[in-house]
Amino acid sequence: MIKNIFLLPSKNLTLTIPLVLLTGFMVGLQVDTSAFKQYVLPVSILMIYPTMIGFTLGEVLRLTNKRLLYISLAINFLFIPSLAYLLGNLFLQQQPGLFAGLAVAALLPTSNMTIAFTMFAGGNVAAAIQMTVLSLITGSLLAPWYLLLMVGKYIPVNVLEVLQTLSLVVLLPLVLGILTYRLLLKKYTVQEFQKKFKPYLPAACAWGAIYIIFTSISTNSHKIVSNGHVIVVALLVQLLFYAVNYLGVIKISRSFFKREDGITLVYSTALRNLSISIGLAATAFGADAALMVSLAFLIQGQAAAWYLKLIERHPVVGDCCRAGCQLK
Known part of the structure; x- marks a missing residue:
């Protein structure tokens, strides 16, 4: 019974996140939850820790499939931040605050979902693991400077x-x-390890995300009531961000990579590390930024699942074109 309750949020994220947002909104209208904000940083650390169990230094340092790696880095740290800056x-x-949340998510690519969906879709899992760790470390080093350039004139x-x-x-x-x-x-x-421990790691992360999402929405409840149109605009911006992201990367993957590598490219660029993003947004920029990342939770999992269904029904999606194959 306890095991099922513990695993429930991670197995039903598409239902869990809207319920947490609604519950947080209703509670925030009645109760002052600002005291919860002081625990956001330690909860963020505890939330990210389980997602890092299973990586090795060899996966970080092993540079294979350099062409795929370089293009993914270019998309993650040139194209996607530029798109977020434009929007x-x-x-x-x-x-x-919402702008800062969008920028944070744009600068922290890949997550455990990248590896999972790459595996489900028959992509290059080894490359997905390497790109996940390397992109995360690169994003962590670049994010402060990118944020200064992107939102520095709007928010300290x-x-x-x-x-x-x-x-x-x-x-x-990570360490x-x-x-x-x-x-x-x-x-x-x-x-x-895969059998006894791995299934429980995403569940631990999901409970941390629930706490941060609940805190961000509940502390913003009154603001949402008085500025409901702002949330609608924020959600539309997130939808546009993901739509352009997917369309652009799918085009590149089909043009220059074989199917397995193309799938890996899409999932290692279109997906953002929302768990870390919401922790950073909440601790560095406040509830508004965390709320913006919370809205991305509503979209990201669904979009990844839709792409998986697309390539299952139409195997040509992800296949390289003749010109791309010849380049190989």
Whole structure:
């Protein structure tokens, strides 16, 4: 019974997130939940830590399939931040907190969903693992400077504070995750780890996300009531962000990569690390930024599932064109 309750949120994210948003909104109208904000940073660290268990230093340092890696890095740190900057300037200039949330999510690519969906779709899982870790580390190093350029004129950006926060919510869990995995492998085989521990890690992360999403929406409840149109605009911006992202990357994947690598490229660029993003947004930029990332939770999982169904029904999606294959 307890096991089923623990696993329930991670197995039903598309239902869980809207329920948490609605519950947080209703509670926030009746109760002052601002005290919850002081625990956002430690909860963020505890939320990210389980997602890092299972990585090894070899996966981080092993540079294979360099062409795929370089193009994914270019998309993640040139195309997607530019898209977020354009959308933010067009629609969110009057809401700098929301703009900051969009920018944070744009700068922290890939998640465990990247690896999972790549595996489900028959993509290059080894490349997905490497790109997940490398993109996350690269994003952590670049994010403070990108944020300063993207939203610095709209909202104060303390580069050192952002670096410190990223160190706590990314690097510390990564180191702890690698050490934990090493300790576990001294007692269990990789297969035993996958069976006994791996299924519970996303569930632990999901409960942390629930706390942060609840806190961000409940502390914004009164603002949402008085500025409901702002939330509608924010949601439309997120929809547009993901739509352009997917369409652009799918076009590139079909033109220059074989099916397996093309799938990996899409999932390693279209998906953002929302767990880390919401932790960073909440701690560095406040409830408005966290609310913007919360809205992305409503879209990202559904979009990834839709792409999976698309390539299952139409296998040509993800296949390279003749010209692309010849380039190989």
